[in-house]
Amino acid sequence: MNGHLLVIAQIAGRRCAFSALDVKSVIDLGAITPIPRAPAHITGITALRSQALTVIDCRLAIGFTGQTWPTDERAAVVADSGHSYALLVDGIEDITTAVGDPGQVPGGFGPEWSRVATGMIETMIGPALLIGLPALLAGPEAMRGEIEAAL
Amino acid sequence: MDDLLAEFIAETREMLEASSGEIVAWEADPADRARLDTIFRFVHTVKGNCGFFDFPRLAQLSHAAEDALSDCRGGRREPDHQLVTAVLAIIDRIAQMIDAIEAGDPFPEDSDEALIAAVNVSRETYASDGQEGVKEASSAPLHASATEQFALGQADPSEDPAATAPVRRADPAGSASSGQRTIRLPVELLDRVMSGVSDMVLARNDLAHRLRQAGNQPTIDGPFERLTTILTDVRDAITRMRMQRIETLFGVLPRLIRDLSAELGKQVMVDCDGGDVELDREMIETIRDPLTHIIRNAIDHGIEAPSARLAGGKREIGLLALAARQSGNTIAIVISDDGRGLDEDRIAEKAIATGLITAAERSAMSRDKILNLIFEPGFSTAEVVSNVSGRGVGLDVVRQNLEKVGGSIKVASAPGRGTQFTMQIPLTLSIIAGLTVEVSDQRFAIPQSYVEEIVQASAKALDLTQMGDTALITFRGNRVPCLMLADVLELQQSEAARRDPTLVMLRLASGDLFALAVDRIHNHGDLVVKPLAPAVMKCGIYAGSTLLDDGQPVLLLDIANIAAAHDLVSEARTRVLQPMDETAAVQELPQAMLFTDFTGRRSAVRLELVQRIETAPVSAIDHSGPRPRVVIDGLILPLIGLPEAQLTAPKNNGRVRLLRLSDGAGDLLYAVREVEDAVELSSPLRPVPEDPLAEAVTLINGAPVTLIDAHALFAMHGEVPVAASRPRCCLPDDEWAHTILAPLVTSAGYEVVAEDTADPATIAIVFDEVFEVAEALGRAPAGPVIRLRDHPDTAADASTIYRYDREALLAALAHAARTLPVSPLHAGARA
Known part of the structure; x- marks a missing residue:
């Protein structure tokens, strides 16, 4: 990962990093059409030019429910298996380069974070939690499903 | 045919490219079942495809490889290194031959016998179970035509080198014979252009919005209008580029079915329906193979031989029906045959034998579930492996391909009556x-x-x-x-x-x-x-x-x-499979719109009269005139049916429902308390002479309902069609009268007629001096006369009107019209 470009964002008050290769662009979120009966972490859909983006609230997707988080109304656009998503975060901070490879910390990151984090990564502006997209997009239900399957 | 051949080459290449990685991986680990399956499907598809073109060598090669791999899949043979090498050699040879076909070169000279012998080398040792039924060299297609041979020799001189790129055909619609030039494009490029155009449309809408805000700007509006028109055109074209009628897919099927049925000694009639359903071009490509597979299966296994059909009491010609339907967000393609149907017990037995299900599971399964086991990998019921439909590999590939694009397939079957496959394909990027x-x-x-x-x-x-x-x-x-x-x-x-x-x-x-x-x-x-x-x-x-x-x-x-x-x-x-004559003529009964008016009476009006149901706020009713009026869609329409008392506390949020009735020429609105429903007038109509506004009373659902007499309604309240009742007027025959007087007279509601058609009911407008001459000659107009003078001096005779005195002229016209006798002609027109 050394030298990789990272997009740094604040999620639920923590500094997180996305690989810049995953992030197609950062947009200002316009009107969001809510999707009734969709999972809670899916805020709705929004239009980016002629494209429809699924808006994922990262805070809820990680599992921090019951709390409202501020947002700077900007979102990172990512694509996963042919679908485009807009990731709603507290704020987009910066783009920087990674220093070294992602690693674990003793004691872990806590259950919610561990599910979505690839590991801690050192960057030019300090350490950040590297987020894995598939786990994030799957939402908190995914983990519950796994636990139920394991039981 | 060139087209099909090019398709075959492109497809084989694509598969070669895709499976090259698999081949390498399989070589490393011959026991890897998933890789084996992939390679097996490849050779199977090649075998199937070259059956349609006359490539006996290709067919032999792929058939040999398929047999060997099939034994591996069936556990009758261990995939050892020798076998892997032999299969790889065959695949390499296939690639060489494809190159040769495309370049139009003759095939490589080397004999294939050595390669085929290499895969078969240890076969006898393992083949123990009925594989004798396999016809080794049965692959030569029986119906290769001279044109195909020709096509083979000529193999596509028109194709450019881009054909070697792993892209799909961009325009299969262009028939081989037509001179229309076609090119191949990657679908992604089309996608990019399409989303670009969509963006342009949105940008245009935004710009339009801003222009409206900025007000009228003739210098910008013109070019902007042009831009809009161009954009609409481009958008249409781009959309058409992606969409294609499923017809292009159906078009090649009759030939395929004919060849197959002849080869198998069966008689099959094909019936395609719904060819005008439009589908994403890419989607059509995706379902091409699955469809072919199913058709082959239907002809091979489904439809019986003519003698068996006759014995079973059916027509000797089997029917294969293909129907495409767009139902909402999916396209359903139904392929049905009237053959022997699927054998539930045999499928179950087979599934148990191959370990797909256990006997215990079987007893708990519904017929439907068992039938759908045929889509499981490695399933086959054909006793004799034939060149046509093979070992059931088709159906698991079919399902896999469809699921890849989010579609599905299921089968339903009645024993002895036929089988019906239903493919559901999503409408990704379709326009509905x-x-x-x-x-x-x-x-x-x-x-x-x-x-x-x-x-x-x-x-x-x-x-x-x-x-x-x-x-x-x-x-x-x-x-x-x-x-x-x-x-x-x-x-x-x-x-x-x-x-x-x-x-x-x-x-x-x-x-x-x-x-x-x-x-x-x-x-x-x-x-x-x-x-x-x-x-x-x-x-x-x-x-x-x-x-x-x-x-x-x-x-x-x-x-x-x-x-x-x-x-x-x-x-x-x-x-x-229902007979087509379901649409038996049902006698059309007259229909009426049922409603409750403001007096609480349940009434009905013939449905043909009801133009629309309007909803207007009570405040929009204008009571200032002699009868209430409402403005709807910019038209002032008379309103009837309102209650005597003012609508004070209306129920529907201050709105009133209005039936907009039309007699073809004029409209009127009928205010109703409640609109109920359209009903059929099935009971006899009983006239009610005592109520002038009722045509009849009839029973609807057992309750009496008054049918409104539309004739009386329009006679009393309708905006009388202007043309039918205009008083006629003839004018002097000069330039001034034509250009200045005529428009005024017409707009005042008079019909201008030529002088020679004038009768006593025609008002004549004449210049005073002309009138005097005419009178002197005894040829004064028969009807009322309005005399015009050229000078405004009031001292003149009061019986003449100054020609620019508008008020006096209109008053004179109105006065003359009142004194007119009712002409028989007009009375006739009004009846």
Whole structure:
């Protein structure tokens, strides 16, 4: 990962990093059409030019429910298996380069974070939690499903 | 044929490229089952394809490889290194031959015997079970025509080198013989252009909005209009580029079916229906192979030999019917044959034998489930492996390919009656007609194809009742289940909207009808449907998203799924094989719109008269004239049926429902308390001479209803069609009268006629001096005369009017018109 470009964002008050290769662009979120009966972490859909983006609230997707988080109304656009998503975060901070490879910390990151984090990564502006997209997009239900399957 | 050949080459290359990695991996680990399956499918497809072209060497090679691999799959042979090498050598040879075919070169000289011998070397040792039935060299196709041979020799000189790129054909529609030039393009490029054009449309809309705000600017508006027109054209063209009628796919089938049936000694008639259904070009490519596989299977296994058919009491010619239907967000392609049907027991036995299910599982499975086991990998029921449909590999590939694009396949079959495969393909990026509805301030789209009718009425009129948790309405005398969209979506809905819903009557593909209650209807138009993220699709409510003209995203409801989730779908019916004469003539009864007027009387008016049902605020009724009027769509229309007393506290939020009646020439509005429904006038009509406004009384659902006499209504209240009753007027025959006087007279409501058709009922406008001369000659006009003078001096004779004295002229015309006798001609026209 050394030298990789990272997009740094604040999620639920923590500094997180996305690989810049995953992030197609950062947009200002316009009107969001809510999707009734969709999972809670899916805020709705929004239009980016002629494209429809699924808006994922990262805070809820990680599992921090019951709390409202501020947002700077900007979102990172990512694509996963042919679908485009807009990731709603507290704020987009910066783009920087990674220093070294992602690693674990003793004691872990806590259950919610561990599910979505690839590991801690050192960057030019300090350490950040590297987020894995598939786990994030799957939402908190995914983990519950796994636990139920394991039981 | 060139086209098909090019297709074959492109496809084989694509598969070679895709499987090259698999081959290497298999070499490393010959026991890897998944890799084995992939390679097996490759050679199987090559074998199948070269059956249609005359490539006996290719067919032999692939058949040999397929047999060897099949033994491995069946556990009759261990994939050792020697076998892997031999198979790889065959695949390499296939690649060489494909190159040769494309370049138009002769095949490599080397004999294939050595390669075939190499894969078969240890075969006898393992082949122990009935493999003798395999016909080793049965691969030579029987119906290769001279043209194909020719095509082979010539192999596509017209194709450019781009054909070697792994891209799909961009325009298979261009027939081989036509001179239309075609090129191949990657689909991604088309996608990019298409989304670019969509962006342009949105940018244009934005610009249009800003221009409107800035006010009229002639120098900009002109070019902007042009831009709009061009953009619309381009958008249409791009859309057409992606969409293709399924016809192009059906077009090649009759030939294929003919060849196959001749080869198998069967007689098959093919019936294609729904060729005009449009499908994404890429989707057509995706279903091409699955469709071919199923057809081959149907002819090979489904349809019996002519003698067997006759013995079974059927026509000796088998019927293979293909039907494509767009049903909402999916295209359903149904392939049905009237052959022997699937044998449940044999399938079950086979499934147990191959270890797919256990005997215990089998007894718990429904017939349907067992039949659908044929899509499991490695399943086959054919006793004799033939060159045509092979070992059942087809169906698992079919399912795999369809599932890759989000489609599905299922089979239904009646023993001895036939088999029916139903492929469901999603409409990714298809354009469908849709209806936009609103509920709880949010908009949703419904595919138009489901919409049967839109009903606007109060809950009471529809007899909305709750039966347990289910709501029912009464629609044309039938109880129809009703879903509240707000409840389906778990949205909050205002009480007012709930009491006074708008119902969209939806007809499912199975024929079931149900009502969906929404707050209001917006509009309908073409929607470009885009797929949704998997997590959203999982809700089972939405089929896609679309952007409205203003760029707002809107969700497309998955009606079929919503209905299924609420158990509104009855058991699927086998409709396809029904005789076609279902549309037996039903005698059309006259229909009428049933309503309750403000006196509380239940009345009806013939449906043909009802133009529309309007809703207008009470405040829009203008009482200033002798009779009330309402402005609707910029037209002032007379209004009747209002109660004597003022509408003080109207029920419907200060709105009144109006039936807009039309006699073809003029419209009038009939205010009603409640619109009920359209009904058939099935009971006898009993005239009521004592009520001038009633045509008859009749019984509807056992209750008496007054049928309004439209003739009397329009005679009394209709805006009298102007043309029929205009008094006629003839003018002097000069330039001034034509250009200046005539428009004034016409706009005052008079018909200008030529002088020679004048009769006593025609008002004549003449210049005084002309009149004097005419009078002197005894040729004065028979009817009333208005005399004009050239000078405004008032001293002149009061019997003349100054020609620019507008008021006096109109007054004179009006006075003359009043004194006119009713002409017999006009009386006749009014009768």
